[in-house]
Amino acid sequence: MGLVDGYETRSMPKHMVDFKVFIVAKPSYFERPVVAALPPAPEGKNSANPIEPIRIWIDMNRNVIKGMWLRVVTSVLSMITGRPGIHPREISRMLSPGVTLKETIDVIQWLCGREAVEIKGKMLTEYSGCWAREGYYRALDGL
Secondary structure, eight states: OOSSTTOOGGGSOGGGSOOOOOOOOOGGGSSOOOOOOOOOOOOOOOTTOTTOOOOTTBOTTSOBOHHHHHHHHHHHHHHHHHSTTBOHHHHHHHHTTTSOHHHHHHHHHHHHHTTSEEEOOEETTEESOEEEOTTGGGGGTTO
16 A cells, blocks of 8 residues: 555556666765864863863763764754754754753854854854755764
């Protein structure tokens, strides 16, 4: 059965979907893209606010918890790819109470540094929307 009532895919005319597909690799397909050096995970050090809490992916010794960092980055990136133009407040709301808005913005800025995410329209410290760029999946290379 198909997704529409009364429609059966097995009764569909087969000649409509019987065609050849030719796939030709361009020379650029064989070239591996050069990925920039992995920037460090943001630690949340802020001289203007010295009592700012430590980020969720940083332990008490100021070392990055790699598994947590990967989980947070993957979650934020998957929300951006799933909902183009999503606002950081919405991402933060969906990850609440585990990730704060400031942490979400830190991750988005890190992803911008990896050229995986594009931000359109700045408003003070928040952004009006985030879009995934072509090759966004390479942002996690090396993690």
